Amino acid sequence: MGIAKIAILGGGQMGAGVAQVAATAGIDVVMIKATPGPVDKARSGIEADLTKLVERGKLDQSARDAIMGRLSFTDRLDAAADCDLFLESIVEKLETKREKFAEVDRLAGPQCILASNTSTLSITAMQSATKRPERFIGLHFFNPAGAMKLVEVIPTATTNQAVTASVIGFVERLGKTPVLVKDETGFIVNRLLTPYMLDAIRCVESGLADIRGIDTAMHLGANHPMGPLALADYIGLDVVLAMSENLYATFKHDCMEPTDLLRHLVAEGVLGRKTKLGFYDYSQRPPAPNKALQKR
Numbered sequence: 001m002g003i004a005k006i007a008i009l010g011g012g013q014m015g016a017g018v019a020q021v022a023a024t025a026g027i028d029v030v031m032i033k034a035t036p037g038p039v040d041k042a043r044s045g046i047e048a049d050l051t052k053l054v055e056r057g058k059l060d061q062s063a064r065d066a067i068m069g070r071l072s073f074t075d076r077l078d079a080a081a082d083c084d085l086f087l088e089s090i091v092e093k094l095e096t097k098r099e100k101f102a103e104v105d106r107l108a109g110p111q112c113i114l115a116s117n118t119s120t121l122s123i124t125a126m127q128s129a130t131k132r133p134e135r136f137i138g139l140h141f142f143n144p145a146g147a148m149k150l151v152e153v154i155p156t157a158t159t160n161q162a163v164t165a166s167v168i169g170f171v172e173r174l175g176k177t178p179v180l181v182k183d184e185t186g187f188i189v190n191r192l193l194t195p196y197m198l199d200a201i202r203c204v205e206s207g208l209a210d211i212r213g214i215d216t217a218m219h220l221g222a223n224h225p226m227g228p229l230a231l232a233d234y235i236g237l238d239v240v241l242a243m244s245e246n247l248y249a250t251f252k253h254d255c256m257e258p259t260d261l262l263r264h265l266v267a268e269g270v271l272g273r274k275t276k277l278g279f280y281d282y283s284q285r286p287p288a289p290n291k292a293l294q295k296r
């Protein structure tokens, strides 16, 4: 059960990142835009990233052209019809994902494996919107997809073993390391990371230290590549909020409950790097702590 052609729904930071990784590994990728707007917005982001690699001498021009040649862009879900794998990577809302899976289940060929890149949502709850529970699986990449080596692979109780094996082979072909996880909210990484980021936000709220201080402490004191607030900005504060809501709804642990500050920031559209403002202000070089939050 080889995977030679894939469709990715959603051209946000994760969808575009995984598309670039897969095309670089020699796989044909059709990117399907999930919301209105120009279909090839994701193309310019990928092109810019590949151009930077060429300029730095990490990729030659012919390899760059070959990668771009393996990518196509559309807003039609039926482009998944002849794909071996469909990966959903849209907004972290169960009902929205279920609707798209029900639709793609009708359009995709019987060979196609359906997969979700959800950070925390139940794979089983998504697969029940389709008529192919044996060909449905979670495939959780990390951000940035090009650099992060882990992919959590989440078969459900009904996923066919050959499908799991095929997906593991695909992940390895991308140069990533798969880890099998049970279908439980947050899987491994976000189950452990989300309470950590929320606690850091509580430290900002209580004034334990300033933003830079909290991040520097965990960067140097725990040897993490970046602090928890910079990490939350990197992931996207809307994604962090969705993860904490889903985890709290499942486990009811106090440490998983979204904080007021996180809710306010998301309601104000302050989402981290993708909006250029979060715990840091990314319009400045280098990014500086968000002054409005330092005063709170």
Ligand SMILES: NC(=O)c1ccc[n+]([C@@H]2O[C@H](COP(=O)([O-])OP(=O)(O)OC[C@H]3O[C@@H](n4cnc5c(N)ncnc54)[C@H](O)[C@@H]3O)[C@@H](O)[C@H]2O)c1
Binding pocket: 009, 010, 011, 012, 013, 014, 015, 034, 035, 089, 090, 091, 092, 093, 096, 117, 118, 119, 120, 140, 141, 142, 143, 234, 235, 236, 239, 274
């Ligand atoms: N950000 C991360 O670190 C990270 C890591 C792994 C997985 N994920 C998961 O990947 C998925 C996408 O996250 P992202 O970080 O790329 O987000 P993003 O905000 O960069 O992109 C969101 C995508 O969802 C689409 N979208 C928004 N509203 C929609 C709607 N109502 N209907 C259909 N599509 C809609 C957008 O067009 C866009 O393609 C989420 O499930 C997220 O939990 C995120």
